[in-house]
Amino acid sequence: MSREPLQDGHGRTIGDVRISVTDRCNFRCQYCMPAEGLPWLDRDDVLTFEEITRLVALLTQMGVGDVRLTGGEPLVRRDFPQLAAMLAALPGVEDLSVTTNGFLLERDAEALVAAGVDRFNVSIDSLQQDRFYELTRRDALPRVLAGLEALARFPAAHPIKINAVGIRGFTEQEVLPFARFAREHPYEVRFIEFMPLDADRAWEPGKVLTGAEIRAAIEEHFALEPEPREPSATARVYRFADGNGRIGFINPVSEPFCADCNRIRLTAEGRLRTCLFSLGETDLRAPLRAGASDDELERIIRDAVWRKELKHHVNEPGFIQPARSMSAIGG
Ligand code: SF4
Numbered sequence: 001m002s003r004e005p006l007q008d009g010h011g012r013t014i015g016d017v018r019i020s021v022t023d024r025c026n027f028r029c030q031y032c033m034p035a036e037g038l039p040w041l042d043r044d045d046v047l048t049f050e051e052i053t054r055l056v057a058l059l060t061q062m063g064v065g066d067v068r069l070t071g072g073e074p075l076v077r078r079d080f081p082q083l084a085a086m087l088a089a090l091p092g093v094e095d096l097s098v099t100t101n102g103f104l105l106e107r108d109a110e111a112l113v114a115a116g117v118d119r120f121n122v123s124i125d126s127l128q129q130d131r132f133y134e135l136t137r138r139d140a141l142p143r144v145l146a147g148l149e150a151l152a153r154f155p156a157a158h159p160i161k162i163n164a165v166g167i168r169g170f171t172e173q174e175v176l177p178f179a180r181f182a183r184e185h186p187y188e189v190r191f192i193e194f195m196p197l198d199a200d201r202a203w204e205p206g207k208v209l210t211g212a213e214i215r216a217a218i219e220e221h222f223a224l225e226p227e228p229r230e231p232s233a234t235a236r237v238y239r240f241a242d243g244n245g246r247i248g249f250i251n252p253v254s255e256p257f258c259a260d261c262n263r264i265r266l267t268a269e270g271r272l273r274t275c276l277f278s279l280g281e282t283d284l285r286a287p288l289r290a291g292a293s294d295d296e297l298e299r300i301i302r303d304a305v306w307r308k309e310l311k312h313h314v315n316e317p318g319f320i321q322p323a324r325s326m327s328a329i330g331g
Contacts, residue, residue, distance in 0.1 A: 003298060006062040008274070008308035015232065015262040016066040017059055019052060020330030021083060023268045025072040027101050028137040029125070031165055031198050032326045035137055038199060047270045049083045051288055053090065055266065058294050059301070060092025064264075068097045069117075070330030072268070075104035081111035088116025099123065099163070099331050103140050105147025113154040121161045121331075122148055122187075125170075127177045135170065152186060159188055161248075163331075166191045166209040175217045183222070183244040190235050190248035196314060197276070199325035205315070211236070211249030218247065232262040252276075258311035265329060272301065274308035276329060277322055 006014040023041050025033065047055075056067055067087055074080055088096050097119035098112060105122070112120075124144060126132040132141040151157050164171065164178055171191070182189040191214045196203035215238070218224065223241035234257055235248035251257075258275075265273040270285030282304035287297060313319045322329070 001061055002063075003061045006059070006064060006302065006305055009306045010308070010310050012260065012262060012308070014062075014064055014264055014305055014308075016068070016264070017056070017064050018068045018070055018263060018265045018330055019056070020070050020072065020266065020268045020328070021052065021074045021080065022046065022072045022077040023328045024076050025101070025327055026076055026103055026138070027073065027140070029123075029165075030135055030137070030200070031167060031194055031203075033199050038325070038327065041269055045269045045285075047266075047268065047285060047288075049079075049086055051270065051285070052083060052266075053086045054294075055270075055284060055288070055297070056087055056093065057090050058297055060090055062298070062301075065092055065094035066097075067093050067095070068099060068331075070099045072327050072330070073101050073103070074098060075100050075108050081108060081115045084112055084117050085115035095119065097121065101136075102144035102147040103138070106143065106150045107147075109147065109151040109154065109157070113151075113157050117157075119159065119161070120151060120157055121163050122151075123163045123165075123331075124148075125164050125167075126174050127181055128174070131170070131173070148187070158186060160186065162187050162189045163250075164189060164191050165194055166211065166214055167194045168207050168209040171209050171214070172217070175214050176221065179218045179222060179247060182247045183240055185245075188237070188246045188248060190237075190250055192250040193253045195252055195276070195326070196319070196321045197324075197326040197329065199327070201321060203321070205253070208253050210254040211251035212254065215249055232260045233257070252312070253314055256311060256314075258309075261311075264305060264308070267324070267328060267330070272304050273329065274305055275312065277312040277314065278309060279320055279322055 099121040102122040129141045133139045178189045224238035227237045234250045237248040239246045271281040
């Protein structure tokens with residue numbers, strides 16, 4: 001069954017939903033979570049696989065065909081590959097992707113590729129073991145790299161993207177190692193600017209190492225050529241002029257890309273967020289569990305999306321950081 005496309009009040013058509021399948025994570029990245037972790041959701045409060053699948057099926061009927069599964073860390077959710085298979089089987093899911101920290105990838109790579117996951121983003125912020133440990137509070141780099149290699153053995157898993165957060169005072173020493181890594185391996189490295197979504201609320205504008213600065217540092221060593229930007233894409237992608245690989249920059253702080261944003265988000269407990277920086281949310285779990293029909297759920301979703309924010313206000317006076325941190329939103 002197809003329904004009218006899902007549109008917001010600014011004329012943007014929604015085509016991409018990011019679903020946090022758990023708020024739990026096995027890492028403690030400083031730009032996201034406190035060392036002691038966060039109070040986790042009760043299991044009963046988290047949407048079941050069936051509930052997620054029903055909501056995705058409904059969204060696909062409204063033209064939302066790109067589905068990204070995130071967390072916390074999605075691979076810590078029990079039987080996660082089963083959920084991926086349930087979603088991949090939905091006729092309207094055109095692209096199914098996963099964002100992971102890679103720690104459990106060696107265990108799950110084959111099952112996820114077999115389940116029908118089309119694309120993988122692996123979050124790695126340092127290629128140096130001690131610095132990786134410093135930032136994530138986990139001595140896990142070798143295991144993450146082993147997971148990446150395990151995934152890379154599956155042709156269907158490519159292109160594999162690596163997301164590295166750009167933090168001033170930390171990432172400068174990672175820029176060239178990552179540029180070389182992108183040139184020498186079949187992975188596309190993308191630097192993502194540090195965003196004010198950390199639970200410790202330590203973010204400051206001065207702590208953002210901008211995409212332009214990182215690109216300039218790379219261009220001192222390697223010539224880059226821009227690639228055309230896909231509509232609604234978050235990354236600005238460049239290829240190395242000598243043909244050895246690609247590298248990208250996601251600059252939500254210094255070069256916001258809200259004008260053609262086509263994304264919405266669903267939290268692990270079933271709250272619809274129309275923007276990464278939303279200060280409000282719409283509860284879908286309560287009506288879902290109260291027996292609402294698909295038409296009723298559609299009305300609730302359309303109403304919320306119609307009020308989707310035009311843009312974020314990170315760079316503006318009076319910006320209010322959302323109460324929810326990145327681990328409870330999902331990338
Ligand atoms: S900040 Fe909000 S509006 Fe801007 S691109 Fe991200 S989700 Fe879209």
